[in-house]
Amino acid sequence: MLVTLEGLDGSGKTTVWEALHDVYPDAVFTREPTDDSWYGDAVNRAIGDDDADPLATLFLFTADHADHLSRVVRPALAEGDLVISDRYSDSRYAYQGASLRDSDLKRPMEYIMGIHAAFTRPPDKTIYLDVDPETAAARSGKTNKFEQAAYLAEVRANYERLIEAEPERFVRVDATQPPEDVLDDVEAALEEILSEA
Ligand SMILES: Nc1ncnc2c1ncn2[C@@H]1O[C@H](COP(=O)(O)OP(=O)(O)OP(=O)(O)O)[C@@H](O)[C@H]1O
Numbered sequence: 038m039l040v041t042l043e044g045l046d047g048s049g050k051t052t053v054w055e056a057l058h059d060v061y062p063d064a065v066f067t068r069e070p071t072d073d074s075w076y077g078d079a080v081n082r083a084i085g086d087d088d089a090d091p092l093a094t095l096f097l098f099t100a101d102h103a104d105h106l107s108r109v110v111r112p113a114l115a116e117g118d119l120v121i122s123d124r125y126s127d128s129r130y131a132y133q134g135a136s137l138r139d140s141d142l143k144r145p146m147e148y149i150m151g152i153h154a155a156f157t158r159p160p161d162k163t164i165y166l167d168v169d170p171e172t173a174a175a176r177s178g179k180t181n182k183f184e185q186a187a188y189l190a191e192v193r194a195n196y197e198r199l200i201e202a203e204p205e206r207f208v209r210v211d212a213t214q215p216p217e218d219v220l221d222d223v224e225a226a227l228e229e230i231l232s233e234a
């Protein structure tokens with residue numbers, strides 16, 4: 038089973054993802070962008086470059102996803118493992134959907150989803166850590182171009198569109214709560230997800 042953690046920068050995904058290692062010691066923990074491949078290195082260069090072309094950035098993230106799928110996610114799922122990914126394809130739909138809104142693409146989010154449809158492995162469940170853009174930007178420290186409240190408001194609106202389209206896949210958790218309460222809610226959600234599997 039593939040479970041993904043999604044949300045704005047600073048929503049607390051990594052904090053939760055790290056804590057879950059102790060709760061599910063046999064699970065495969067992974068993330069996007071990847072942190073162990075040259076594809077991930079290329080993505081991180083694009084994140085750090087304020088002048089990076091948004092369409093080129095989309096394809097770098099997508100290349101990293103293709104490598105992540107073939108090298109980590111599909112083999113783990115084939116072994117029957119529980120895979121927990123800190124960010125995954127929805128991050129592309131939400132973030133690059135926002136970055137490309139003023140491009141020549143008419144419907145950026147649909148375009149990005151279309152590119153993925155041919156090859157991706159959709160998540161079975163997605164836990165969405167919901168936080169307002171201002172809190173997200175403040176927590177994340179505004180260290181890169183994606184971590185700005187105005188941009189994150191557009192990203193959040195895209196996440197809401199994704200949730201509306203597939204309400205059965207998403208579990209929303211209030212990420213404005215203290216970290217221990219967020220973790221409690223995520224653990225409860227995961228228990229339910231696994232009991233239904
Ligand atoms: N529930 C919370 N309440 C207050 N602060 C939090 C909470 N969860 C995480 N933080 C803090 O917010 C900051 C960002 O947390 P974290 O790295 O887990 O977020 P993230 O969603 O993974 O962000 P990014 O997507 O930018 O990597 C950290 O300093 C963390 O300690």
Ligand SMILES: Cc1cn([C@H]2C[C@H](O)[C@@H](COP(=O)(O)O)O2)c(=O)[nH]c1=O
Nearest residue numbers: 046069070098124125128129132133183
């Ligand atoms: C996977 C993915 C990520 N992003 C953005 C979101 C963050 O601002 C950075 C890095 O992610 P991290 O969780 O803070 O390490 O990249 C994106 O725009 N598109 C994606 O597909």
